[in-house]
Every structure is written in structure tokens, then in C-alpha cells.
Amino acid sequence: MSTETSNKICVVIGASHAGVNFAFALRKEGWEGDIILFDRDPEFPYHRPPLSKAYLTSEEGTQQDLLFPKQNYETDKITLKLGKIISSINRKEKSVTVSDGSVQKYDKLVLTTGARPFIPPIKGLNSAKNVFAMRTAEDALNIRKSLNKDHNKVIIIGGGYIGLETAASLSKLGASVTVLEREERVLSRVTAPEMSTYFKELHHKHGVSVLSNKNVTSINFDNNINEVQCDDNSSYKADIIIVGVGIKVNTELAEEAGLEIENGIKVDANCKTNDPNIYALGDCTFHFNPHYKKYIRLESVQNAVDQAKIAAKSICGKAVAYDSIPWFWSDQYDVKLQMVGLSQGYNQTIKRIETDRDNCQSVWYFKDDELLAVDAINNAKAYMLGIRFIQKNQKIDKLKLSDVSIAITPTSYI
Amino acid sequence: MAKITFVTSDNDTIITEATTGSVMELAVQNKVKGIDGDCGGVCSCATCHVHVEPAFWDKVGAPSQLESDMLEFDDNVSEYSRLCCQIDVSDAIDGVVLNVAK
Ligand SMILES: Cc1cc2nc3c(=O)[nH]c(=O)nc-3n(C[C@H](O)[C@H](O)[C@H](O)COP(=O)(O)OP(=O)(O)OC[C@H]3O[C@@H](n4cnc5c(N)ncnc54)[C@H](O)[C@@H]3O)c2cc1C
Ligand code: FES
Numbered sequence: 001m002s003t004e005t006s007n008k009i010c011v012v013i014g015a016s017h018a019g020v021n022f023a024f025a026l027r028k029e030g031w032e033g034d035i036i037l038f039d040r041d042p043e044f045p046y047h048r049p050p051l052s053k054a055y056l057t058s059e060e061g062t063q064q065d066l067l068f069p070k071q072n073y074e075t076d077k078i079t080l081k082l083g084k085i086i087s088s089i090n091r092k093e094k095s096v097t098v099s100d101g102s103v104q105k106y107d108k109l110v111l112t113t114g115a116r117p118f119i120p121p122i123k124g125l126n127s128a129k130n131v132f133a134m135r136t137a138e139d140a141l142n143i144r145k146s147l148n149k150d151h152n153k154v155i156i157i158g159g160g161y162i163g164l165e166t167a168a169s170l171s172k173l174g175a176s177v178t179v180l181e182r183e184e185r186v187l188s189r190v191t192a193p194e195m196s197t198y199f200k201e202l203h204h205k206h207g208v209s210v211l212s213n214k215n216v217t218s219i220n221f222d223n224n225i226n227e228v229q230c231d232d233n234s235s236y237k238a239d240i241i242i243v244g245v246g247i248k249v250n251t252e253l254a255e256e257a258g259l260e261i262e263n264g265i266k267v268d269a270n271c272k273t274n275d276p277n278i279y280a281l282g283d284c285t286f287h288f289n290p291h292y293k294k295y296i297r298l299e300s301v302q303n304a305v306d307q308a309k310i311a312a313k314s315i316c317g318k319a320v321a322y323d324s325i326p327w328f329w330s331d332q333y334d335v336k337l338q339m340v341g342l343s344q345g346y347n348q349t350i351k352r353i354e355t356d357r358d359n360c361q362s363v364w365y366f367k368d369d370e371l372l373a374v375d376a377i378n379n380a381k382a383y384m385l386g387i388r389f390i391q392k393n394q395k396i397d398k399l400k401l402s403d404v405s406i407a408i409t410p411t412s413y414i
Numbered sequence: 415m416a417k418i419t420f421v422t423s424d425n426d427t428i429i430t431e432a433t434t435g436s437v438m439e440l441a442v443q444n445k446v447k448g449i450d451g452d453c454g455g456v457c458s459c460a461t462c463h464v465h466v467e468p469a470f471w472d473k474v475g476a477p478s479q480l481e482s483d484m485l486e487f488d489d490n491v492s493e494y495s496r497l498c499c500q501i502d503v504s505d506a507i508d509g510v511v512l513n514v515a516k
Contacts, residue, residue, distance in 0.1 A: 380483035
């Protein structure tokens, strides 16, 4: 291997979960040449999930939450070029151009460009004051800075995980928070109605209003405050507005370079694009999930980390196919939600509320007899068992599963 | 300053020292084989499983409910299992030996 790669260059665009994990995995798999990561974000690469969770409420800042310690970049000879935007890819020359005009050659190129917040075309959004997204350390820092005792009315547009987590964190900091969700329930794209109801009530208990069927149509900044208007004629005052209505995948570079795009950068089981020297990983990919037998795009740490390992192996000649069951988590107040699987396409759910513990529940999603997914609230046993059952395509006795007097164990519902 | 020793499943011994952070972060920093820390330390991936050398169990302490639930059905669980992202580095655990789970 050493003779093959020692004078080669691997360039990575995007130094976040996918890019950074890939770089270290590539070194571990035996790549001896240069590894150079570019990112437009000037911050040393950090974990994103804490931005809407612990980071907002802690004093320590994201530099406490580095993906890898600084010294590991040195020992593994991984070069970080931060604050640098890649403006184009030249596949013929095998090079990328940085926005300052400089050119970097590559032998292997890895696209881990992720996603950016989608900003909806709401009238007046551009002239509104203190409007933030929630994707980068800078976003989270700006939100924290702008919140104070006399400036604490927060409207969050969008009731997805990021919106709800941000609501929980800001209310802990003393903000008065309202979440406006366009659909008839929060988390409607990703969970069953039982879960939406659970989280809505959880937030209400903590003094956060979560309102559904609220389609924001315009924002007016007047008298030093934003007025957020919805299409049912209701309106809400806001010192701070946080937009959390989903993401837009960063596919432009790949698209301009003529790579295949379909709801993300299309990759094969080894994370390779239709150019054998270019790989793509993480949030930006449209990839095949063998367990669910379909192409999907995922926004999760699990997928970024797993694809990073797969691509590193493939580039070092030890190809293995991607075959992961997706998992995800969310922290709101003192509730830990852990999810495994993909629930889309379910036609039945079974909800268990454990009676021997406080606030410990789970929702099991089925399509006929197939267990698709499990959402577990303060119930890591259900989560871990869900992973095991889904991996094994275990057939489950649903009657037993619905009986809470039968405890959760690996054999209890078989 | 705490001295923490990891023993991998290949019987490699890695002696480390630190003052802050989690034991998982310390292991990743020192490239301890078998500790991946995929979830970043939020007790959701179980890729940071260690068996505390029994003599040090009292020093390290027992897992929380969430953590023991994560471990309960693991094929390699033992009565000395911990997810080391849930162990903070401090003087209190100076000298402990942790065997990385398979
Ligand atoms: C607030 C928040 C909370 C989250 N919570 C969870 C959670 O609890 N659990 C979970 O599993 N997931 C969570 N996620 C999702 C998770 O963070 C993402 O799935 C993960 O960050 C994806 O990693 P990535 O490397 O693919 O993409 P990204 O993290 O989006 O990174 C892409 C990087 O590429 C850079 N880039 C893009 N284009 C260019 C260019 N042309 N030139 C230079 N640089 C470029 C960007 O600056 C960025 O740093 C959360 C995300 C957010 C924002
Ligand atoms: S790092 Fe994921 S459970 Fe410890």
C-alpha cells in the first residue's frame, strides 16, 4: 500500500462529521499520502448536535466539543484549511479551485459538503431583525449573544428536532419561546402522531407554546420588534426569530462538475460517485440502504460516520458495502429520545408505556409484520433491542409487545 | 492528573494521562483500538464499551440507568461493563485499568 499512496493527494471538501471522520479513517486504513481538508467555516471542526442542545446553555463554547483533538491532526498529518471556500471542481485536471484563485490537485476527491439551512421565501424576512438559522457554531453563538432579559421573546419557525431542541434550550435560559409549525403536528415528517403529541405536551409543561397549522406568511419589523404574521391572521411578536424549516443539500459543486445528482449526490455502496476518483459522504449523499432496499438521504451523525469508514476502506482497496441501520437521538429538557430504523411506510404502531419506571416509553413502527423502526423515550433498552430486532429481521409477536406486563428482553416478543 | 491504562482485545497496553474530558475522548486521542466514540459521547452508540478491571470498579463507579440499559443486551456485557464516554477523567480515577470490550 505504501508505495501506491505515499505520493498521492486526497482532498476533502467539508471538514465536519463526514469529512473529519473520513480523514482519520483514511489514515487508519493505511493511506500514506497527503490528506487535505477544506472548509468555509473558520472554526476548528466541532460536533454539530450540541449546538441546539448543551452548547446553547453551557458557558464553555464549541471548542469544548471538537470532533478530534487538535494534536491528532498533527500526529496523523491531516492538513486543515479552514475559512476556505472551494468554488469549482475540474475533473479533467483532477483539481479544485479555491475562491482565492489558488488551485489544489487531487488523486482522490471526497465531497462532504453537507447541507445548509433552507430559508423559506417569507415576505419581510430579509428586513427582519435578529433572524438566525441553526447550523453552525456562529449561528449558535449569535443566538446566545442576542438573547438577554429584555430581549427574550423568541419565535421558532419550524417544529422539527432542531427547532424543538432550540426551544427547550432557550427556555432553560429564560427566554419566552413559541414554536410555529406549518403542518398539523410537529415532527410530522419523521414520527407517528403519538410522538408529536408527547413532545408538544412536554414543551407545554415547560412553558413553551408549540402551535400547529401556523403558516408564516410575512414578518414586519416595527417599533424595534418583529411581528410574525401567519396565514390564519394570527400574529406573534419576536425579538429573536429562528428559522428551522429544514435544509438544502450542498450539491452545487458536484452538479457543476457533472456528477450524478438525485435528491443529493448519488453514490454507490462504497460511497463512490459516477467518477471513480470522487467519493461523497454524509448529509449530501443520496445512497442505497440495503436493509430498507431503497435510495435515501439521511441527516445524521450515524450516516456521516459510517459512510466515512466505508469510503476510507474503499479508497485503500478494502472495499466493504454500506449496510447500516440508521439511528439518531434528540435531547429536550430531561428527555432522551433515541430512534432506530426508518419508519416511512409504516401501517401500524405499537406504543408501550413502561409502568415500572417514570416517563419511559417507546413506539414501535410496523409495516405488516416487518418491524421498521423504534422511537424510545428514556428507554435505551427498547432502542437497543430495536436495533437488534431490525438487523435480524426478527418476526415479533405484536400481542406480547403490546403487553407492558411482559418486560423488554431479547427473547420476550419472539 | 489521572493515569488511565487501556488494554485492547489484542492485549496491547496503552498508558495515558489526562486531567479533563471523558475517558472515551482520551481513548480516541490515543487511538485505542476498539473505542470509536461514534455518537460523540452521548450514550447512544455503544462503541466505547470497556470492562473495568474488577479491582478498580469501586473507583470508577456504577453506570447510570440510561447507560446500563444501553449495555444490558450487549453480547459482551459483564458485571464490570461501562460505556467510557460516561466516565469523566479526574483524580478520582487515577490508576484505573480498563479492558476494551470486543
Ligand atoms: C443544530 C443541529 C443539531 C443536530 N442534532 C443531531 C443529533 O442529535 N443527532 C444526529 O445524528 N444528527 C444531528 N444533527 C445532524 C448532524 O449534525 C449532521 O448529520 C452532520 O453534521 C452531517 O455531517 P456532514 O459532514 O455530512 O455535513 P455538515 O455537517 O453539513 O458539514 C459540511 C461542511 O462542508 C462545508 N462546505 C460545504 N460546501 C463547501 C465549499 N464549497 N467549500 C468549503 N467548505 C464547504 C460546510 O461549511 C460544512 O462545514 C444536527 C444538526 C444540527 C445543525
Ligand atoms: S461514545 Fe457513543 S455511547 Fe459512548
